[in-house]
Amino acid sequence: MVTAEEERLLEPYFAQCEPSEIAIERLDQICAQAGVSLRKVEWFAIRRNFIPHRYQRNLGIFFARGQLKLLESTAVMAGLGGLGGQLLEQLGRAGVGKIIAVEPDVFDETNLNRQLLSNESNLGTKKVGEAKKHLDRINRAVEFVGFQCRLEELPDDVWEKADLVFDCLDSIGDRLVLARKCSAANCTLVHGAVAGWYGEVGIVRPGSKMLEKHYQSQREGLEKELGTPVFTAAAAASLMAAKGCRILMDKCQSKQSTMHFFDLLADDWENIRL
Amino acid sequence: MVINVKLMSMFAKYLKNNPDGKVEVEENATVRSLAENLGMPVKLVRIITVNGKQEDLDKVLSDGDLVYIFPPAIGGG
Numbered sequence: 376m377v378t379a380e381e382e383r384l385l386e387p388y389f390a391q392c393e394p395s396e397i398a399i400e401r402l403d404q405i406c407a408q409a410g411v412s413l414r415k416v417e418w419f420a421i422r423r424n425f426i427p428h429r430y431q432r433n434l435g436i437f438f439a440r441g442q443l444k445l446l447e448s449t450a451v452m453a454g455l456g457g458l459g460g461q462l463l464e465q466l467g468r469a470g471v472g473k474i475i476a477v478e479p480d481v482f483d484e485t486n487l488n489r490q491l492l493s494n495e496s497n498l499g500t501k502k503v504g505e506a507k508k509h510l511d512r513i514n515r516a517v518e519f520v521g522f523q524c525r526l527e528e529l530p531d532d533v534w535e536k537a538d539l540v541f542d543c544l545d546s547i548g549d550r551l552v553l554a555r556k557c558s559a560a561n562c563t564l565v566h567g568a569v570a571g572w573y574g575e576v577g578i579v580r581p582g583s584k585m586l587e588k589h590y591q592s593q594r595e596g597l598e599k600e601l602g603t604p605v606f607t608a609a610a611a612a613s614l615m616a617a618k619g620c621r622i623l624m625d626k627c628q629s630k631q632s633t634m635h636f637f638d639l640l641a642d643d644w645e646n647i648r649l
Numbered sequence: 650m651v652i653n654v655k656l657m658s659m660f661a662k663y664l665k666n667n668p669d670g671k672v673e674v675e676e677n678a679t680v681r682s683l684a685e686n687l688g689m690p691v692k693l694v695r696i697i698t699v700n701g702k703q704e705d706l707d708k709v710l711s712d713g714d715l716v717y718i719f720p721p722a723i724g725g726g
Binding site for chain 1: 719721722724
């Protein structure tokens with residue numbers, strides 16, 4: 376995560392004091408003085424048992440080891456709409472170190488009921504641009520790269536850099552393209568989809584062809600009929616974030632593909648292994 | 650025999666005559682015949698589980714089985 380030279384630059388800031396919690400102002404000072412990125416400064420601090428205040432409430436379940444793993448990780452997000460906006464917020468606050476997002480669209484009024492990154496003042500603006508601004512307000516340590524293009528237009532090396540890919544798309548065609556890209560790159564995909572009160576979140580292991588089997592010849596879902604309320608999108612995004620962070624922190628023991636279905640109206644849920 | 654049925658999301662309305670989820674079927678009934686008897690659009694059925702294990706429409710049912718039937722969801726934007 377840090378080079379030998381960066382380690383040499385950072386070591387003096389931590390060598391002569393007892394490990395403790397560390398405030399963002401101090402991290403910023405070290406970052407400016409040593410000329411090392413905030414992501415790397417945070418990572419190095421945690422390695423030396425200086426816990427940034429911002430991660431204090433993560434550590435009870437992540438522990439230092441898990442927080443380090445998250446900071447080391449690169450997540451690729453396809454889609455920054457209802458699922459993607461909520462997921463970006465959660466991955467950013469969790470401290471996933473690098474997020475690469477692809478989204479071709481701009482915000483419009485119909486997004487306001489559910490899309491966390493949209494507001495009345497940013498209609499007509501690029502979703503990738505708003506994602507960057509939002510992330511900078513909640514966690515500047517997270518490195519963000521946004522592509523305003525279609526999935527097929529992403530450079531090939533994006534897939535090689537990904538530790539985990541998140542499917543926050545809204546069409547079957549794009550979801551199947553993404554599944555194929557992940558399989559080719561031998562990368563696990565966290566899938567999410569919603570319709571009305573109902574949602575599904577899956578872990579798609581490379582080569583499983585789970586989404587191909589799931590959607591078969593189908594081309595349309597239920598969401599146009601049932602709509603997409605904010606709480607269903609947020610519930611699905613939370614499940615995606617939890618499953619994704621577990622995988623990135625090596626806390627996911629099963630290597631199988633799984634799908635989790637939930638119905639918020641019926642208070643019912645079911646997990647299946649595929 | 651009696652099957653315990655859970656229909657998720659838009660499929661829930663097909664259980665309106667069986668609000669407790671208990672559906673009486675003939676011996677050797679399959680998931681397909683169960684779904685057809687309930688008036689469900691079988692072509693929209695994508696995922697089926699019987700007692701927690703994924704099965705297909707031709708699965709033969711036994712008395713007391715718990716059957717979940719899920720419709721597809723695509724939205725995310």
